[in-house]
Each structure stands twice: as C-alpha cells, then as structure tokens.
Amino acid sequence: MSDILKQKGFNTRLVHADRLLNDPQDGAVHQATNNSVLFNYPDIQDLVDIFQGKVAGHAYSRQSSASIDALQNMISQLEGGVGSLTFASGMAAITTAFLALLQQGDHLIMSQFVFGNTSSFIGTMRRYGIEISVVDVTDVNEVAQAIRPNTRAVYVETIANPVTQVADLLPIGELCEQHGLLYMVDNTMTPAYIFDAKSVKASLLMGSLTKYYAGHGQVLGGVVVDTGLFDWAQYAGIQDSFRSLPVAMQGLMQIKKKGLRDMGGCLTSESAHAISIGMETLALRMDKTCDNAMQLAKYLQSHPKVANVYYPGLEEHPQHAKAAQYFAQFGGILSFDLVDSVDCFAFMNKLQLVLNATHLGDTRTLAIPVAHTIYFEMGEKVRAEMGISDNMIRLSIGIEDIADLIADFEQALA
Structure with missing residues (x-):
C-alpha cells in the first residue's frame, strides 16, 4: 500500500x-x-x-x-x-x-x-x-x-x-x-x-x-x-x-x-x-511559522530600539545566499539584540502574548534571554566567540496572527 x-x-x-x-x-x-x-x-x-x-x-x-x-x-x-x-x-x-x-x-x-x-x-x-x-x-x-x-x-x-x-x-x-x-x-x-x-x-x-x-x-x-x-x-x-x-x-x-x-x-x-x-500538520505549521518569522524579522529590523536581527531570510544575513540555496523557507527561529539603553528583562516582562519560555518549534511564540539562561554555563568568552551578546533575545516563532504578534512587540518596546 x-x-x-x-x-x-x-x-x-x-x-x-x-x-x-x-x-x-x-x-x-x-x-x-x-x-x-x-x-x-x-x-x-x-x-x-x-x-x-x-x-x-x-x-x-x-x-x-x-x-x-x-x-x-x-x-x-x-x-x-x-x-x-x-x-x-x-x-x-x-x-x-x-x-x-x-x-x-x-x-x-x-x-x-x-x-x-x-x-x-x-x-x-x-x-x-x-x-x-x-x-x-x-x-x-x-x-x-x-x-x-x-x-x-x-x-x-x-x-x-x-x-x-x-x-x-x-x-x-x-x-x-x-x-x-x-x-x-x-x-x-x-x-x-x-x-x-x-x-x-x-x-x-x-x-x-x-x-x-x-x-x-x-x-x-x-x-x-x-x-x-x-x-x-x-x-x-x-x-x-x-x-x-x-x-x-x-x-x-x-x-x-x-x-x-x-x-x-x-x-x-x-x-x-x-x-x-x-x-500531520508539520507543513501547515512550517508555512505559517516561517512567514511569521520573516515578517517579524523585518519589523524588528526597522525598530529603533533593536540593534541587530539574526534571521537567515534577511538579505543582510551573512549566509542568506546559502540559506536560499539549501532551504525552501528560512525557518522559525530568530534572535535580536536590543540597544544598550533597553533592559531585556523589562522588555520581556511586558510581552503579553509571547511566552517567556525555553523551547523551540511550538505553535506559540516563545522568547528567552540567551546569555542568562541557555548559554549561561558556557561563560562570557565562549558566548562572545559564538556572537551572543548580553542583550540578545531568542525567539521561536509560532502560528499566531502576525498582526497580533507585531502589536505585542510594539507595546512592549514602547
């Protein structure tokens, strides 16, 4: 069969x-x-x-x-x-x-x-x-x-x-x-x-x-x-x-x-x-997740309180051409650095839809401060070698409506 x-x-x-x-x-x-x-x-x-x-x-x-x-x-x-x-x-x-x-x-x-x-x-x-x-x-x-x-x-x-x-x-x-x-x-x-x-x-x-x-x-x-x-x-x-x-x-x-x-x-x-x-819903979820990730990456890239955005779908990404060659879509994770004047904890505590949680690939959008959690044990020297700043936040993008996601980031960054 x-x-x-x-x-x-x-x-x-x-x-x-x-x-x-x-x-x-x-x-x-x-x-x-x-x-x-x-x-x-x-x-x-x-x-x-x-x-x-x-x-x-x-x-x-x-x-x-x-x-x-x-x-x-x-x-x-x-x-x-x-x-x-x-x-x-x-x-x-x-x-x-x-x-x-x-x-x-x-x-x-x-x-x-x-x-x-x-x-x-x-x-x-x-x-x-x-x-x-x-x-x-x-x-x-x-x-x-x-x-x-x-x-x-x-x-x-x-x-x-x-x-x-x-x-x-x-x-x-x-x-x-x-x-x-x-x-x-x-x-x-x-x-x-x-x-x-x-x-x-x-x-x-x-x-x-x-x-x-x-x-x-x-x-x-x-x-x-x-x-x-x-x-x-x-x-x-x-x-x-x-x-x-x-x-x-x-x-x-x-x-x-x-x-x-x-x-x-x-x-x-x-x-x-x-x-x-x-x-059974892998493809449907990936389509929505990757589309949301691309739109959110572009939004964050344009925001004055965001210093850097790391997402392979952005043309400025160092390996964008490789990602376009190998992948049908650019994935559902992205990270960004807030400008030094913005405290990442204060920002994350103001998010309402986005969950402060460690995980990837969920239907919900998740956020975590990288240097303080999942890469804390590595120490400052190794984090620097990997390009991880103290103000970096990693996102796992979910399948929410993109307008609602952007609105949540907008109010938290305000």
Whole structure:
C-alpha cells in the first residue's frame, strides 16, 4: 500500500503515511499504541531468530515495538532515508549516535555554533578519549584544515541556535564524500518539508522530534535517520559483530544495539503516537511559522530600539545566499539584540502574548534571554566567540496572527 504515496505531495504523504505505510488493524487511520514491554513466541526459535537478527520482530520494547516502528517508518519515508531510530529526546539521539560510532582515539570535527547541551557533551566525549576540533562550519575551508588521519566524522547543524549561522552544507558534504568521512547533520531547525538533506550528501540526520515534528510542546522525542548515502563498509568504527549485516544497515544497527539498547534512551509508545499526530500538520505549521518569522524579522529590523536581527531570510544575513540555496523557507527561529539603553528583562516582562519560555518549534511564540539562561554555563568568552551578546533575545516563532504578534512587540518596546 505504501506505493500509493509515491509521487504524492508532502501534505498528502503526511496525513496518509500512518494508514498506508503501517496498515493499522480494523481500518484505523493510526497505529494503535502498544504498551507491552515483552512479546511472547510459542515457538522459541522465533524469539531466538529475532535476537540474532535473522528475522524482523519485537523481543523487548526498549529496542522496538509496533508503535515505535510505525513512527520510524513514517520519518524514514519523509526524510528519504533507508531507516531511522527514535529516542526519548533529541539529546538522547545525538549523544547515543556519537558514543555508538566513535571510540577512543577517533577525531570528530564539530561546529563551534552547536546547541548548548550538544556543546556541553563535547567535554564528556573528550573524557572518553574522543578528540574533537571545534571550527567555523560556515566556511568549508575551516573544516578541511581540521581533517586529520584519524578523523571519522563531521557534525554540523543546518541553522545554528541562537545566532542562526548557516553551515556550508553542500561543500562540507562533498568534502566528507571525498575523504570518506561520516557527515552527521542536525536538521532540527529544518525538517524535511523545507530541507532535502540528501541534496547536501548528509550521511546521518539527527535531532529533536520535540520541536517541529511534534510541534505542540507536549511530548519529547529524538531521531537518527540513515540517508543511505554513506558506505559503511569503509567506516573503521563498525564492530565485527555487525559486519555480517547488509552494508546499508550496519551503522544504524550498531547505533540501535550499542546505543539505544545498551544506553536505554528509548521512546515510549505514547510519545511515538503523540509525535505521529503532531506530524500531520508539520507543513501547515512550517508555512505559517516561517512567514511569521520573516515578517517579524523585518519589523524588528526597522525598530529603533533593536540593534541587530539574526534571521537567515534577511538579505543582510551573512549566509542568506546559502540559506536560499539549501532551504525552501528560512525557518522559525530568530534572535535580536536590543540597544544598550533597553533592559531585556523589562522588555520581556511586558510581552503579553509571547511566552517567556525555553523551547523551540511550538505553535506559540516563545522568547528567552540567551546569555542568562541557555548559554549561561558556557561563560562570557565562549558566548562572545559564538556572537551572543548580553542583550540578545531568542525567539521561536509560532502560528499566531502576525498582526497580533507585531502589536505585542510594539507595546512592549514602547
């Protein structure tokens, strides 16, 4: 039945994916939520074959269940991957992939603009003997200069949070292809509707499902997607026990067994169901969110009490041309610096519609003072290197009516 979805539009595939890919029982349009932890097999050989990977099936819900498989099938179809794994959060997906694929003595090249918690995990990986170079990924030459004989992978985010730097995505992908490096791309800010990761030669996609996929601020989740573009036969980090599998499945299976199974960051069936429901309106929400973000960015840019606006859709943005090349739309996050004479706390306390909250990808517009919260632990020196001022406010734009959003900013800035 999944053949029906081929060549269909994105919204059509979203709303019919669960029904046609997973064929729920009794004519249901959604896969039923299966909360069983264990699975019984009257013939013990069936259970043995599942444990040994000879046949597909479920042995224990920490590794898989019908509910989890249903969500993974839909994400793989939307992102154009050969397979995917879901996790309890975006950070669980990212850290699990790192630890499952990298080992002591390996070298990882990472963006200097990565999300705060991902940046914090750099210290953990270094304690485990993984070497890391942090570089400016808006310039492929910076990445090229960091390559060593023991380099195994390059990790970037499509649009950085909060200053919205855009990585030099395709040149880095071509560089990774040339050197046989794993290209790990966090596309949390740019889900499949606005970004084709395979067009930039990404090997693995990873990130949060909590944000735009789920979209309503009510469920946590993360994902790793294998695009099928990387030749795992050439990757030195695949363990011998996984070399007998088809080459295309070796990386994802190692992440599943040595990461998801052993580390235990599994998604619940209820969360998988909630994410699959939220996904149905992904494209509709992204259209409204991106349109609102563009209009609000232009409004803030023209306001005398705003010193700087950081949004890839603005022509003045340093990577605007790259963003226009890679993305169908420019995303739903933007940041801005208030002029020194305006106290950002006083301004934020006057907002009425906008929520003072940490999160991204919600239906509601959210604001947070960056230096005092999500990047406070990094310290002033690192914040300066990332372009984060003490008066910077990050916004996650929602789907409200734009006139109401602008009016709220207007009265708070007055």
